[in-house]
Amino acid sequence: MESGDERPYRSHTKPACLPCRRRKSRCKIEPHTEACLMCRAHGTDCTFPNGRAKATSHKRHSTETAPRVPHPALRTPMAGPSNGLLAVSPHFSNSQSQNLDTPLSLEADDDNPHILGPAVTGDNHVLADYLSNISGGQGIREIRPVEPGSSSSPVIFTKVQKRPLGLTVNSSPAMKNLETIEKLIEPWGPHLIELYLKKVNPCLPLLDETSFRAQYMNTKHRISPALLANLYAQSLTYWRHDPILSRERCPDSRFVWNLAIEASYSELHASAGISTIKSLLLDVGGRPTTSMTGNGVRLSSALSLCHSLGLNRNPLPWDIPQAEKHLRMKVWWSVLIHDRWSSLTYGTPPHIRRSQYDVPLPIPEYLSDWEYNRAANSVFIELMNLTDVLDHCLEHVYNIRIESQNPTRNLELDLNKWVDSLTGEIRKIIIRGSNLDIPGASNLRLAYLATRLLLRRIDLDRERQAQDPNPEAMANRTMEARRTAEDIVVLVQELGEAQLGDFWLPVAAFTFSSTVTFLIRCALETEQGAGLTESGSLRMASDFLDSLRSHQRNSEWDLADICLAQHSEVVERLLNSSPPVINSETNAEQHFFHDMAFVDDMFPSIWDTLQSI
Known part of the structure; x- marks a missing residue:
């Protein structure tokens, strides 16, 4: 039953205002206010048909969702059907949807839209139809998700409470952490935001640059404290590469990160949403x-929220x-990138299966900042396409149950097709390793080489496991893989200050480590005849470490830390190891190591390394 202060849509005794009639939205008046909730949210004149009530609501600034569309955080949640369910339909044009109240409120104050799977959608339609019939259609807004016969499975959303029961709205540990961070970085907070929008967002678009900047300037208090805290923390990476900030003392990044992580966990508990x-x-x-481990847990939490909000579904219709x-x-593209590349480098299966989402790959029309971030956005689009190729490789790597009847997918053909589809500047990045001055280009080049090295190692392992291994084929596979590792070494050696200060996925650090590990393996398995001191693979690994050490010393490049911590001592001791000794009785070579503990130290625990850097 509706309370006395509500104004039901299409009520004869309490008619809706004219803007709500045009929007076909619920018109609700609160006590001591002249304009209804919808008109206040949209900044429209609240005028009633009999002229007895008229008010002008204040215009609100646009926010991150769109420059001309009120952000869901500023919208009052629309009252749904009496069963609390809202469905999604493809039957409105984009121009119409700009003027209608969206049925999905991603940033409502108290509720989140929780997606329900296709299995229950039909049941809810029947219930909605029945409720509509017995109430004469009043207060019911049911939008059919798909037409009969459509290949897309229908989905439906229901509202769920964001906050745990009993938690007060004013309880915000995240805000306290944000205030501490802003004290540490002041007066450079706005500059750090600009730095993120310039350095990171074009290469991995997560924010709408124009509208977020406007929101930060005009309605900053409406931005999620956890989101702001993490934006500041991530921007500190580029502090020393900025001509202005490099002259200032940088705050302790680890302390800032710890505060930002606490803010994220607090918001995850208190009011989880898209922010x-x-x-x-x-x-x-x-x-x-x-x-x-922490990254894996947080990525899993983000993915769970994505599924809850239906971000794995194609929203275009x-x-x-x-x-x-x-x-x-x-948001979904960013989840995909982090999930798949961390899967490759962490050695854990990806969380996302391609059969459980239908969001299309990015094209220029889907990127709102394309016109002034064209080069960087082009790199991002190809990074996403390469990530899709990587997914097929990961399916092979982590497939425990191998069906002998199914033909093996030609993974190298997939990668070559992607390379063959490239044109212009992006093709030069991949084929020649040039044009690395484009934002994100060095990261894309490394991602391609890491994928190629993965394929070479898959082929090499397949050759080793063959029933009748061919020594010549084995040697050829090893040389091909070693050449790809050399390409990674050359890429790092040729990086300049501009590339070192460019956008990189953090998992690049583990790509460097795995490259050195592979070179050490090549040395131990194929190049011990003349002694490890003469090993070309080991010498290449040493040169690689020298380049990383130089970048770490001169540019404070954090991506070099893990590889140097893991392998510096190992490579040095291998190069200084004694040459093989010929056993006079068996005429066989015997390799001498100074102590058996050295064998255990050759491949140190990543966990121990992360504790020490």
Whole structure:
């Protein structure tokens, strides 16, 4: 039953205002206010048909979701059908959806839209139809998700409470952490935001740059504290590469990161929403990397929220604003990138299976900042396409149950098709390793080489496991893999100050480590005949470490830390090891190590390394 202060839509005794009639939205008046909730949210004149009530609501600034569409955080949640369910439909054009109240409120104050799977959608339609019939259609807004015969499975959303029961709205540990961070970085907070929007966001778009900047300037208090805290923390990576900030003392990044992580966990507990997903992704993508386990937990939490909010579904046919469609896809793309590349480097299966999402890959039309971030966005699009190729490789790597009847996918053909599809400047980045001055280009080049090295190692392992291994084929596979590792070494050796201060995925640090590990293996398995001191692979690994050490010393490049901590002593001791001794009785070579503990130290625990850097 409706309370006396509500104004039901299409009520004869209490008619809705004219803007709500045009929007076909619920018109609700609160006590001591002249304009209804919808008009206050949209900044429209609240005028009633009989002229007895008229008010002008204050205009609100646009926010992150779109430059001209009120951000869901500023919208009052629309009253749904009496069963509390809201469905998504493709039957409205984009121009119409810009003027309608979206049925999905991603940032409502008290509620979140929780997606329900296709299995229950039909049941809810029947219930909604029945409720609509017995109430004469009043107060019911049911939008059909898909037409009969459509290949897309229908989905439906229901509202769920964001906060745990009994938690007060004013309880905000995240805000306290944010205030501490802003004290530490003042007066450079706005500059750090600009630095993030310039350095990171074009290469991995997570925010709508224009609208977020406007929101930060005009309605900063409405931005999630956890999101802001993680934006500041991630921007500290680029402090020393900025011409202005490099002259100032940088705050303790670890302390700032700890505060930002606490803010994320606090918001995850208190009022999880899409801003929480963004803050978690900023954390996972933050540098330096010091906790693989923590990153895995936070990425899993972000993915769970994505599924709850339906971000794994293609929003293009839905009747929501175009900018909100793009926002949902940007968040999902970022989750995909972090999930798959961390899977490759951490050695754990990816959380996402391609059969459980249908969000399309990015194209220029889906990127709102394309016109002035064209080069960097082009690199991002190809990084996403390469990530899709990587997913097939990961399926092979982590497939425990191998069906002998199914033909093996040609993974190298997938990678070559991707390379062959490239044009212009992006093709030069991949084929020639040039044009690395484009934002994100060095990271893309490394990602390609890491994928190629993975394929070479898959082929090499397959050759080793063959029933009748061919020594010549084995040698050829080893040389191909070693040449790819050499390409990674050359890439790092040729990096300049601009590339070192560019955008990098933090998992690049583990790519360097795995490259050195592979070179050590090549030395131990194929190049011990003349002694390890003469090993070309080991010498290459040593040169690689020298380059990383130089970048670490001269540019404080954190991506070099893990590899240097793991392998510096190992490579040095191998190069200084004694040459093989010929056993006079068996005429066989015997290799001498100074102590047996050295064997255990050759491949140190990553966990111990992360505790020491």
